[in-house]
Amino acid sequence: MQTSDIDRALQTDDTRLTRPRLFVLALTTALIAALATAALTFPDNVGRLAPLALDSLPRSGVLNPVTAVLLNYRGYDTLLEVAVLLLAIVGVWAIAPTARVWFKTPDTPVLATFVRLLLPLMIVVAGYMLWLGADEPGGAFQGGAVLGGVGVLWVAAAVWLPRRGHPFWLRLLLGAGVAAFVIAAVGLLFLTGGLLQYPPEQAKTVILVIEGAAMFSIGATLAVLFIGGYPRREEEK
Amino acid sequence: MIGTSTLYTLAGILLFGMGLYALIAYPHLLRKILALNVMGVGIFMVLISIAYQGPTQRADPVPHALVITGIVVAVCATGLALTLATRIQALTGSARLETDEEA
Amino acid sequence: MMIVEWFDATLVIILLACAWLALTTPNLLRAVMLFIAFGLLVALAWVRLQAPDVALAEAAVGSGLTGALLLSTLSAMQRAAQKRRAQGEAAPKSTKEESDAN
Numbered sequence: 001m002q003t004s005d006i007d008r009a010l011q012t013d014d015t016r017l018t019r020p021r022l023f024v025l026a027l028t029t030a031l032i033a034a035l036a037t038a039a040l041t042f043p044d045n046v047g048r049l050a051p052l053a054l055d056s057l058p059r060s061g062v063l064n065p066v067t068a069v070l071l072n073y074r075g076y077d078t079l080l081e082v083a084v085l086l087l088a089i090v091g092v093w094a095i096a097p098t099a100r101v102w103f104k105t106p107d108t109p110v111l112a113t114f115v116r117l118l119l120p121l122m123i124v125v126a127g128y129m130l131w132l133g134a135d136e137p138g139g140a141f142q143g144g145a146v147l148g149g150v151g152v153l154w155v156a157a158a159v160w161l162p163r164r165g166h167p168f169w170l171r172l173l174l175g176a177g178v179a180a181f182v183i184a185a186v187g188l189l190f191l192t193g194g195l196l197q198y199p200p201e202q203a204k205t206v207i208l209v210i211e212g213a214a215m216f217s218i219g220a221t222l223a224v225l226f227i228g229g230y231p232r233r234e235e236e237k
Numbered sequence: 238m239i240g241t242s243t244l245y246t247l248a249g250i251l252l253f254g255m256g257l258y259a260l261i262a263y264p265h266l267l268r269k270i271l272a273l274n275v276m277g278v279g280i281f282m283v284l285i286s287i288a289y290q291g292p293t294q295r296a297d298p299v300p301h302a303l304v305i306t307g308i309v310v311a312v313c314a315t316g317l318a319l320t321l322a323t324r325i326q327a328l329t330g331s332a333r334l335e336t337d338e339e340a
Numbered sequence: 341m342m343i344v345e346w347f348d349a350t351l352v353i354i355l356l357a358c359a360w361l362a363l364t365t366p367n368l369l370r371a372v373m374l375f376i377a378f379g380l381l382v383a384l385a386w387v388r389l390q391a392p393d394v395a396l397a398e399a400a401v402g403s404g405l406t407g408a409l410l411l412s413t414l415s416a417m418q419r420a421a422q423k424r425r426a427q428g429e430a431a432p433k434s435t436k437e438e439s440d441a442n
Binding site: 245265289319327332 | 344345348349352355356359360362363364368371372375378379382385386388389390391393394397398401402405406409410413414416417420421424
């Protein structure tokens with residue numbers, strides 16, 4: 001009874017409309033009004049990149065225009081993004097001395113067994129999404145999200161929880177995306193003379209290799225973010 | 238009469254404003270992170286609605302790619318921010334950013 | 341210019357209501373739940389705007405994984421606050437010790 005009261009107090013936030021809040025509300029309403037006016041007066045005939053992006057599709061190696069933009073036209077952007085993911089992990093490890101998640105092993109083995117069985121199945125699903133992403137909606141980010149989801153389940157069901165530090169293979173997985181991207185970028189710099197400029201015949205292969213590495217990195221990054229923090233000492237029981 | 242694209246643009250702007258209000262007004266750090274995410278979704282919605290060119294035409298893929306990048310970066314920023322919030326709570330004992338008069 | 345379909349109008353209204361409730365409800369657990377629901381509705385909006393790639397990413401990452409992160413943080417925060425409260429009851433001057441330990 002008392003604990004539930006405390007629980008309720010801990011997860012409540014005072015959201016009453018006080019006078020300063022009313023002032024903030026008025027200001028943001030004014031901002032919304034200004035932005036809405038600007039949006040309603042958007043010019044209709046703006047220069048679009050869509051025709052350019054769609055017309056260049058045959059030379060990009062893939063049929064899904066979004067994948068073409070992400071991995072081919074603006075590959076540099078995506079390279080930096082994968083680097084940002086790595087930096088986020090470095091930041092989390094630097095800030096937090098212990099893992100945030102702290103789960104007891106579930107009372108029944110059903111959940112753990114189910115989660116274990118899910119991993120190979122979801123790797124297949126992620127790989128399928130990656131392969132499909134070349135021509136249909138899907139790709140490295142969506143596949144990576146599926147892998148990340150399985151990672152979260154493994155951690156949440158206490159199937160796998162790093163007690164002290166992270167194993168070498170996980171670090172390898174986290175860096176794989178950036179590594180593959182940089183190797184491809186530098187290699188292509190010598191081959192074609194342009195950073196991440198793919199030769200049209202091999203474009204699909206290059207894209208899928210980079211995407212595959214990036215997918216595993218994204219999945220590992222999301223799971224490690226869920227662990228939250230670098231477990232330096234034994235978790236207390 | 239407003240079109241589908243305009244409807245979603247306006248919705249995105251409203252989401253952005255709502256998120257901004259909650260970000261400034263409420264002291265709890267978790268709420269602030271939630272508000273940042275809603276603001277992000279508002280921006281994504283403006284981008285995607287601008288890319289939309291009617292049901293018959295193909296949508297502009299460039300903003301789509303930008304938004305996918307944005308979603309993944311947003312979740313990483315959220316993870317980092319949540320870790321920071323947990324740390325702040327561990328160091329100060331409170332997960333709220335109190336104003337001067339309340340403290 | 342075409343007229344907005346009722347589906348889009350309804351979706352936008354529910355979406356905005358969900359976001360507003362998530363941002364203003366006093367209960368943080370409820371806020372996180374509403375945010376997850378909001379994320380899934382946004383994924384639906386992306387499909388309506390012919391962005392299936394974005395919808396896939398949003399449903400998995402924006403809603404699912406962000407929700408998991410938020411929930412785990414919420415429970416971690418509660419655990420820390422409860423522990424602190426228990427320690428505070430046992431020894432009222434524990435604040436200094438804790439700051440030294442940190």
